Amino acid sequence: MQVRTTRMHEEDAKIIYQETAGLAIITIHRPQAKNALTANMWDELAKIAVQTLNNPKNKVLIIKGSGENFTAGSDIKEFNAISLEKAEEAFVQMEKTISTIENLPLPVIGVINGPAMGAGLELALACDIRIGSDNARLGIPVGKLGITLNNKFAKRLVDLVGPSATKDFVFTGRMYKAEEAYKAGLLNYLVAEKDLNRFSIRMGKLVAGMSPASLLAVKKSVKECLDASPVLWKGSTPFVDPTDFPEGVRAFVEKRPPKFARKKEN
Template structure:
């Protein structure tokens, strides 16, 4: 088994990468910030995802968060130190990391023990199979932050839960609990927390035992079916609003209600 730990400059942040018996296991850890990812961590995650195929023995990738979190998404406090342009660039880093795992030709399994929020939810949805526990929570409460979901972010949700529920998640900022996630297909399996990691390893080994040609073909065919919808959308939406985003982030950091100004 090969273990590689990428430590970030930010406090207790690290990303651990392991290879064992055909499984590439990536663990996100930043416990004092609910595993929220900084821009540097998103960049590192992209680089790790791109290297998975360097080892031809890797047949399945498993993405997990340490502790009782998957990831709270991006570090909102970091945004408070950025200009709108810098924040937009940071979102592009997120999308690059998420798409890297989404486009892997080998199967990916997300282990969701706890909240998967915002970009963390998108990262979870980029996985082919998601395994959750009773502590799983999923949501994308961006409405109070002035974050404007682009087409790709929205499409991942629409493909699973439909247009109305996708809009409802953003309109209301609601969170789905574990049972909701299971019934809506946001997670495929709901497992007791103490069995979650062992179950994910067994699932990974089961998937890895299947025909590589079959696995690659179904990933390609499903992607072609889903991505055909994108042809309907020609104009790409930015990730942040120049007016609402600074106010939303400031209110989050200052722990107050945002004061969004109405604009026609």
């Protein structure tokens, strides 16, 4: 087994990369922040994901979080210390990373033990298959933060749970527990936490034993089916609202309810 650890500038933050028996495994490790990813970590995650293609023995990529979290998504506290422009750049990098993983020419399995929130949920949805434990929790509480979902973000949810459930996710900030997420199709498999790693490795090896040509073909064909719609967002719609985002971030850091003013339609 090959193991490589990339340590980040953030305290105790690292991304662990392993290769074993045809499987590449990426583990997000930042336990003190529920595995939340900073801008630097999103950038590094994309680089490591692409590097899995350098070894022709790698047939499947598994992405998971350390401990009882997948990832809380982007680090909201980081946004409180940077400008709106820098925050927007961080979101663009985040989307590029998620799209990179989504479009990798090999199967990607997400292992969800604990919360997958916000951009963490989007990262999970970028995986071809999601395996969750009974600790899994999935949500996208952007309405509390003034983060705006472009159609590329929204489409990942719409494709799985439909338009009304997608709007409900954001309108209410609700979180799906493991069983509800499984029934909604957000999780393909639901197993006990004690069996999660073993089941994930077994599933990875099962997929790795299939024809690479067949796997790549179905991944491309499914994408073509889902993308039979108008051209998706290319950067014209910002991720952060100039009024609501600063207030949402301050409220998050100050641990209080945000005070948003009603928006007028343009």
